[in-house]
Amino acid sequence: MDFPKITRRTFLQASAGTTAAAALAPRMLHAMENELGGKDFSPVTAAERKAIPVNCHVCNIQDGAIAYVENDRVVKLEGNPEHVSTRGRLCAKGNSGMWYSYDPDRILYPLKRVGARGEGKWKRITWEEALTEVAAKLDAALKEDPNTIMLKYGRNRTGGTIDRFMKTLGSATVLNHTSVCESSKKVGQEPTWGPDIETPDFANAKYVLNFGSNILEAAYFHNPLSQRIAEGRVDNHMKIVTFDVRLSNTAGFSDEWIPVFPATDGAVALAIGHVILREDLQDSAFIDTWTNVTVDELKAHYAQYTPEWASKISGVPVQTIERIAREFATTKPATLFTYRGPAKHLYGSYNEKACMMLPIMTGNVEKRGGYCLPRGMGWPQPNPQPPGPKHDSVLAHPPEYPLASHKVSHLVPFWIAEGRQKINVAFTYQDNPVYTNPGAQAVWGKLYRDEKLIPYFISMSSHMGEETALADIILPDCPYLERWEPESMPNSLWPWLGIRQPVHKSLGESRENRVLLRDIIWKLDPDGSRGMKQFWAFKDGEDYMRHHFDNVPGLKEAGGLDFLKKHGVWPIYGTLDPKTGKVTDKTGREIQAEYGLYRKELSAADMEGAMVDAHGLITKNGKAIGIRRNGRNYVGFPTPNRVINVRVDEWAEYGFNPMPTFKRIPWHETMKDDEMILSTFKLNVHKQSRTAAVKWLAEIAHSNPAWMNPETAKKLGVKTGDLVRVESPVGYLVTKAYVTEGIHPQVISIATGFGHWEYGRLATLKLKDRKGDASHGEEDPDLNNVWWDDKGVHPNAIIPAVADPIGGSQGWYDTVVKVTKAGPNDKYGDIHGDWDKHYAAYKETMRYAYTGDLHRKMHPEMAAWAGPESVKPKASGGH
Structure with a gap:
């Protein structure tokens, strides 16, 4: 790995080379000035650098990028002008991504601990030694119980590889980081309208309510969404009102910043809804047609959430709540966005639900400039696929949290310490809870230092993070510019598929994750007699990706993976206009998004053999495919009953209020x-x-x-x-x-x-x-x-x-x-x-679970609920 050393001599040589290149190629330089990206040239030799499209993974937004490579080294990263969502722009983090690869402290070879955990003493070993040791530990764990093998991941963008690995082993003990990220936002949204995220059409909105999200710098999709926010302000004179405890960059950019007492966003949202309903500013037709409640039911329920009530809790003046309610309801189109601000609280799911009710009750759903469903695309998994585990894991699916479909991983150290599930082998991948989770070193550090609780700890990492430093063995992973991964993010109103691909050879002896996991399985089952190897029958990362992309309808005809290797994204919706920065079609007009997804009508072929029940639900072969409304057959919303569930009956089964509500932090x-x-x-x-x-x-x-x-x-x-x-x-x-x-x-x-x-x-x-x-x-x-x-x-x-x-x-x-x-x-x-104080705090928070003694106290309105004995806990789904 060669790092250029800059001296006066080399600086003058570079300067002279630049001058020479400029003199020799004025046409080239003039052409570059009129291009938006996709080309770059050496300032010394004027040779064109190799441009390789990728999807960024410095953060989780997956912006389209181009890596410029010279002498097998990335020298610059830029945005991909063919990417419909990010449109040739890349944030500061994305522009810096090559320094993951070229970090001088990056781990390049397998390492084995030779001192005490955390002492920092390591021995370099071969891959053969590493795989042999890991396979032996896994083999012993499998003989006892596959669920004693735990894998916790942070940013898992492998496209299914992690789950395939754990299913191959037969373990259900797969943990994620989502409970410290945005799980209550997801759980607030999913039973309500199906997806776990929204895509606001900021570019065409006239009014935006922002609760606790720093969209312009730190929220989900900040690059693609911040572009649309700027367009909405400049092109559409959009107004933004931000409720936040802090003057974030987004709050500073807003027309109004309203400081709100922490955790009371939901109360303010309910009071805004109260005013809208009290003054008949709601969209009654949308509510009565597309939700599972009536306007009258909603008005009766919201009567209790007055501006005076919310003002006492939140500190937001009554007049401000009433004015904003009228503005939001009467300015069309309008939209709303939230992220961690309302959700990362004891009752964050209630807060999220209260906020998303505002565009629902005003009918601003799936409209131009409104609150839109996410647009994503999927890909097939390689066949054959491993079966699921035979037994569930209490760590992955704790019975006290049956509705937490994205797990409660931050409580796992306490459950392991209590002996709720034995662990023999633990994996970590792109995760660092010793630093990022509540308690940090005092909780997760204590867990991973304890060889009785975690007898063998494997880190698949490219860097010596706080967690990796406590491992027994380190398997060097590749940073994102050296690996293959499938990608799709609903970060704009146009769905897309993309890839990460190696832009240069892996440094040292690092191996990309899907190959690393394959090698572990092959070591466990070298001849296929254990039935594992059949699920990992690919020769390298590129071969695995062809299983994903070469048979996707539409993409297959365009060239499959070969098309993605060349362009980085599919489909290409148009050309980026250098004057406007927007994507245009062949006629030069800006491309338009599709709206009203829930109002797509089912065809005659769709309806053949279908049944319609008394509520209008259309089913076929035992599955819901749509909803009949006003005599027409629509696909509806992606919920089981195909409508928006203002009332979430499943919540009531566990003694939670099924209607939009607010609970103050005691x-x-x-x-x-x-x-x-x-x-x-x-x-x-x-x-x-x-x-x-x-x-x-x-x-x-x-x-x-x-x-x-x-x-x-x-x-x-x-x-x-x-x-x-x-x-x-x-x-x-x-x-x-x-x-x-x-x-x-x-x-x-x-x-x-x-x-x-x-x-x-x-x-x-x-x-x-x-x-x-x-x-x-x-x-x-x-x-x-x-x-x-x-x-x-x-x-x-x-x-x-x-x-x-x-x-x-x-x-x-x-x-x-x-x-x-x-x-x-x-x-x-x-x-x-x-640790003892953290453990006491954990015991206190468990009292609020539906099985805890404080649950009824917090929900007196659910007095008729029969109690935890009356329901069977449901296993939460994975993430």
Whole structure:
């Protein structure tokens, strides 16, 4: 791996080469000025660089990108102008993606622990040694119980490979990161209208309500959606109103920022709905036709949620609630967006449901400029496929959380410690809960250090993150520019399929995940006699991808995987106009999205042999295919009954309110005058744990002072730069204050993504601490140019575990803290978390589960519910 060394001599040579290239090729340079992308040239030789399309994976938005390669090395990343969603744009994170590959502290060879866990002592071993050892551990676990093999992943974009691996082993113990991400948003939406996300048509909207989402820098789909927001503002004079505890970039861009008390977004949304219904501003025809309630039922239910009630809880003035309700209901088209702000609370699923009701009751669903269903595409899996596990896993599907269809993985350390399920072998893939989960080192670090609870720990990773540092063996994974993966994200109103493909050969001895997992299976079942190898009959990653893409209708005719290798995305909807930045068709007109998906009519062939019940539900061969409304047969919404479920009857089965409602966080009601609520947020150049070692991004942002309102700071005698001690029920930290008007007076907010104690020299600022195990790549001279000395302070150790009893989400923004000026013995960066206190917090949150003793207290309106004995817990689906 060659890192160019810049000297005065090489700089002058490069400058001369650039001048020569310009002199020799003026036509080429002139042409480049008029192109939007897809070509790049060496400034030294003027040779055209190889352009390889990929889908980015620095974060989870999967922007279309182009990698420019010179001498088998990525020299630049840009947006792909053929990608319909991102339209040639790439954010700062995406532009920096090559530094995952060229990180000098990247793990390039298999490593085996030779010291105590976490001691940092490793021995380089061969792949044969690594696979032999891993296979032996798995073989022993399989003989005892396949479910004693656990795999926890973070960003799983393998397109089904992880699930295939675990099904091949027969284990159901597959855990994800979604409960610390957005699970309660998903669970609030899925039973209501089918999908777990929305796609607002910002570009054509006239009015936008934004609850707790920082769309312009940190929310899901921020690149494609922020483009459409800018268009809506410039082209359509769209108004944006943001409810948030903090003046985020999105709040600052909005027409109005309304500071709201944490966790009360749902109350405000219900009160807005109350005003809309009270003043007959709703779309009655849509409600009566396309939901499972009537307008009269909705009005009766919403009568209790007055603006006066919501104002006392949220701090939002009554007049503001009433004005915004009228504006939203009478300005058409209008849309709404949420993300973690409303959802990451004890009752986040209720908050999400209350928010999404606003476009539903105003009929702004699946309309131009409205609140639209996501558009995604799928692909087939290679056949034959392994059967499912014979037995379920209590860790993956805890019976106390039957509605949490995206799992409750952040509580798993406590369940393992209680002996609810034995683990013999644990895998981690693109995950780092020792850093990213509540409790962090105090909880997950304790779990993974305990060899009785986790006897053998395997990390499939390219970097030495906080979790990987505790592994017994490390299998070096490839960063995203060196691997094959299928992709589709509903990040615009045009569905697409895309790929990641290797843009250069893998460095060192790293192996992409699907090949790595295949090699483990082949080692377990070399001759196929165990029935495992048949599910992994592919020669390499590209061969596996052909099983996905060469038989997709439409794509097959276009060339299948070969088309995607050339373009990176399919279909190509049109050409990017350099003047407008929008995609145009052959006539030069901007392409138009399709709306009203639920109103597509079934054909005569669809209806042949179908049955229609008394509610209009159309079924065929035992499956719902549509809904009859006003004498016409429509496909309807992708729910079991093909309508929007304002009333979610399944929730009532477990004693939860089936109608839109709000539950206040009990410990927020008893806060003392000197207590505050801790919130966290992300900056636009960082992810939760995977960007602190990316040198361009680390230089832009490397510290995270605690945001504090001047009113609060004055009471504490604190000014910007002063040290403050933030103490929660489970621990404390010491950090610097940043005094700003852009934060609610009762909130202190700290950005995540900082304060690493692992992840390499740049992330930890231990710049001279090079490990001598020959596992890394070449040196990077830029490490000699690090000018900053502050790596920040990570807050997760003092945040207790909270679980939404419906959606399973971690309550990131529920923590009550006491903030004081730092004492004489407090030092910047001090952090302490206590396992016993975290365990006590976990026991408390379990009391709110439907089987817990506080469930009835929180739901007095469900007095007729028979109790947990009357229902059989359902196994939640995977994610």
